[in-house]
Amino acid sequence: MPAKITKKGDFTLPGEAGYEALTLKLAERWGADAIRDCDGTVLSDQIILADYHIYSTICLVRADNEWAKANRDKLQQNYLMSNPVVAEKDTVEIDLLNGYFRDQFEVNTNDDPKKWWQVFDRTTGQEVSKDQWTFNSAKGIVIVDQPEKWHKYTVNFLAYRIWEAISMYNHITNDWGDREHQMPVDPVYPETQKFILKYLQKWLDMHPKTRIVRFTSLFYNFAWFWGDPSIQKFRYADWGSYEMTVSPLAMAQFAEAKGYELTSEDFVNKGAYCSSHNVPSKRLLDWMDFMNAFVVEFGRRCIDLVHDAGKKAYMFYDDHWVGTEPWGERYRNMGFDGLIKCVFNAFETRLCAGVQGVKTKELRLHPYLFPTGLQGEPTFMEGGDPARDARRFWANIRRGLLRVPIDRIGLGGYLHLVEDFPDFVNTIEQITREFRTLKQLHINGSPYTAPLKVAVLTAWGKRRSWVYVGHFIHGMALYEITESLAGLPVEVSFISFDDILEQGIPVNTDVMINAGKAGTAWSGGEHWKNKKIIEAITEWVACGGGFIGIGEPSACQYSSQYFQLAHLLGVDREIGLTSNIMKLDITLSEGEHFILEDMNGDIDFGKDTENIFILGKETLALSEKNGSAKIAVNPFGKGQSIYLSGFKFTPENTRLLHRSLFWAAGKHKEYGPWTCSNVRTDCAFYPKVMKLVVINNSDTAEITKIIDADEKSIEVSLKPHGIQIIDL
């Protein structure tokens, strides 16, 4: 039964007052069923009264600047660490905001510094006694008396944010001139909650035509500290971390709830803050849990108002998403009807699709209709090519869409910017059609997935499934791996060390992946000192499991090894502590190995982890560079391991990973059904409707052969970035 391909619907268009004709023309052309406003645009009556669902964005914490100005003691806060100052005399003066963006931050002089702040000797790492320093609020400086000479000192202090970060970004990026700076209020205060609920109710009353209230997002932005513009624009950014949720009131409530007090240093963490890249402490996880409970509870009260007004509530899974934890247990209690994720890549598609407890999943496509992109590169301006960008992003996103269902797509920004880019308009039209086709296939049943269960082990586990800490970071091995995984026909889950300790390795796991740099949350840091972890994984591999380690898997200098699973991997890394211990010569194994069968030419992992040596003759090196193993495989008991010295998301490496999963699982004989001969192409087979989708991920024409379940081969020709749907 051929799927009915709809030409309209499932598309959200950003409308723009003053460009009504354009708005309605493109709504028709792109088959929109909904029109939205954006931060910086409004919709006019002519648009609102046309026959479209109206999405209206709202960001409650920056909604009413008058209230914020009248309640500056209820602005959102965070801890900052001052720049270090070396003690050269009998006192040290530390200018707290030196190097920070003074338009973003203002020192909190309301809450007692002696109670909430800390001064550290960062030479020794010791806190300075509270009676040894004073705060001069007029000058915004802290003075340390009788410091240890030549040591360096920092202050952890509370700062109010006097310019809401996303609004600040939009303001500066789009040159909003002297438009008033919006300030973020903190819903932790009962007064703020009362104000917000009242404001929201009024807003709902005033937006009768709005069908969908899009929260952008809830209350707390990801961490984003800006710098003194004469020095550096940004100082710290982490899409997943909780620094911006802090206030003395919340910390007091935390102490009551959890039975112990946090300090400023729990958030400042020697200047590293609570970055998602770092292994979270139990204390940080407690704080996240506490904030999550609060955000879900108060968020629910807001969403209830939306529902009571007969509207739907969607959440934007970016910006102020901190505290919502869409992959957490509480998320379903929040009551959102939809979740919108801004995407460049397949892994973000999976991130959005995998959230439980929300009905509608929507992808906001890049590029945004802004003059410049996230890195400041030209987009809708001279030198930009937004159509090319859109095609490339779509090619990545589409890999994920073959595997998981998504309900809607859409755009954001200033619609009028597309006027000079007709190729972009055509490209989006093409994309909307493809999207509807793919959506229809999923409605009729899931695509074929190989009987292969992969668990990615990180310190975060499910909480940061698909390793979401921001947009794609090139060169971070685990990002590159998840992007490859996101388009493969295998089952993928993310587990933590605590999961293993509490529940063991999930039943039926075929392959475990651990990747990243030593000391990071991705590799696992000191979790690898826990013998229970070593025992569990070693036993599991001995019984047939497959372990794939990439970069510095299980790395943590401890006892006699650097890779704590060196005995499984068959390799370890020389970091300079055993330089004079001679290493075995690496002689590459002869004959082609299953995992390398589709590789052509040199293997390019981008950046290789160097100084990898093999431990014994059983370890088979498949690739090496300058005497360091790039790829090695090692048997252990009934299982086997694979080591890769790095990873970069390329067609060849994705195939290498695909084959590695099968080989590590001991299932390489089962590799074949519904795979493509050409690594630049992917396919998905939908058995219910007997349809085969084949996509070309590259910008060149490609020919590929698909192996079906009977080992028969189907040849397909594809245009650049093309797609073919074949009835079988």
Added chain:
Amino acid sequence: MPAKITKKGDFTLPGEAGYEALTLKLAERWGADAIRDCDGTVLSDQIILADYHIYSTICLVRADNEWAKANRDKLQQNYLMSNPVVAEKDTVEIDLLNGYFRDQFEVNTNDDPKKWWQVFDRTTGQEVSKDQWTFNSAKGIVIVDQPEKWHKYTVNFLAYRIWEAISMYNHITNDWGDREHQMPVDPVYPETQKFILKYLQKWLDMHPKTRIVRFTSLFYNFAWFWGDPSIQKFRYADWGSYEMTVSPLAMAQFAEAKGYELTSEDFVNKGAYCSSHNVPSKRLLDWMDFMNAFVVEFGRRCIDLVHDAGKKAYMFYDDHWVGTEPWGERYRNMGFDGLIKCVFNAFETRLCAGVQGVKTKELRLHPYLFPTGLQGEPTFMEGGDPARDARRFWANIRRGLLRVPIDRIGLGGYLHLVEDFPDFVNTIEQITREFRTLKQLHINGSPYTAPLKVAVLTAWGKRRSWVYVGHFIHGMALYEITESLAGLPVEVSFISFDDILEQGIPVNTDVMINAGKAGTAWSGGEHWKNKKIIEAITEWVACGGGFIGIGEPSACQYSSQYFQLAHLLGVDREIGLTSNIMKLDITLSEGEHFILEDMNGDIDFGKDTENIFILGKETLALSEKNGSAKIAVNPFGKGQSIYLSGFKFTPENTRLLHRSLFWAAGKHKEYGPWTCSNVRTDCAFYPKVMKLVVINNSDTAEITKIIDADEKSIEVSLKPHGIQIIDL
């Protein structure tokens, strides 16, 4: 007064019985005044009775194999760590010598394993209780009962060495077939001492013609553990470490002398052993001190016999030099008349020349008259070019010889091998002439040295001056640096962290250098956690000192920084713990900096330490690669620091270092007198005799200009590897 250039003398020739005519012909041609035997060669009467001083080699610990065979319980020993074995069942069996060369080692079954050995769970790093394991001496295995399943276990055990390492190397390298394996006896036993003294006396009596007794060397070889030849030839080698000095008797004596007991793990050190690359523990330094006292004391008794016999005693500063510590305080008490160092490089020249308390310094030149070199490369055989090798080594060595006096040079090996290499014979003739010329200049007074005092800071300090842990290791930054330093007209000393703690930074030090990988003895490891060190160096720089950090200087993740002197260097390294903290953009400073004035083209440090970021606007980046600083300079107080991301011994980098020393010292205006315009050339001015020596270090013809003390310039043309001596 022109120096008298002698055509004879100061040269030691290796003679060879059966090649008497060749021996005497070459002795004449090369101007030898002494003829020596070698391990593997003897001198005949025809040679001995010719008019040359006779050098005879003796190695007391392998001198009499009959005595060794009759006293196998007095063979030398060492601790080995067995290969790790993962516990898969209720017991673990560990084959102790698995993977080791069974011709070199034999398990010591004489001393109680339960007293002297240790078994470790290397998964947790914990020792296994002694009643949990048993030793099966018949099988040479240890059995651990009820191990923790899936953990890995190793045994630290004592092994006798049944083949003396240097003799073994010579035997295997030169194919000695079934010649008996010489075994090393340990002079720690009173019986061995008695035997050795008696043997030596008899030997002296039997060698009336011997004028110089060359000890090769004393009692304990540097550590050299060989592997099962089917797996790997060598397992561990360290030219400066003490693993081969161990025995239960010595350990018992140590406990008595120092008041505490060492364990096997003090030597095995998690399998890293006591490598010179690792920061020595206080316990290791105590052991070295204890052994040094013993070696000096018993060595002195041997040397006294030599002197009583009217002969001179020379020591070979390689092979069995461990325990003698030529740079230590006790060395002068030993009474050696001469010290012979085998050299490839300038730093080894400085190493030999700098030893106090011994009159005659002699260099043994490479290549040895062996078919193959130290790395197994062809030398005196087809494919070898020993003349080219000799010229290259000499060009390096000569840089050092310009700075410091050496008394003699010589060769070693099988003389007959030179017969097929007439170019080598010519080259050595040329080298002997040059050597005598240079020696003569030093006799008339020291060359000009700039008023610039450099202290190289390592965990070893003076003990491992010139970073002697073996032959030149390419790519180890500090080796490459010392090789550059060895030819520069500045004063160089080596200091330790303990020196700074005990005596402060040496008075009048202009520049301090710290270089190497984090965690190594060269960089300093955990010494950098000591606030007294940070205070001392910071204050010293604030008062005008110059700090040069290379690679990972002051590196040790601690408190909020990786480089503990980041505040001086103006840079730090991102190792993955603060990835989301944004770094300042590196914009190269405009205009040429003093330290780069003689650089042409790209700066090549070989391997760069990556991810180096600058801390503030005061830090001036002079070179960068992929956004990581390669060269940065930073002011602090009255002083300044320079950071280099790596170092390779090249003419350009040597000049960069030379200029950096002056700039860091704040003396760049004093740079100039007696420097060469051409970086491939060096010069030395001998003010007493008003002679200027100019050398060409390269194998191409070069023209260079020398700036004299009055800033006048002298142009000189040089042949490949040429030398010119100019009267001023």
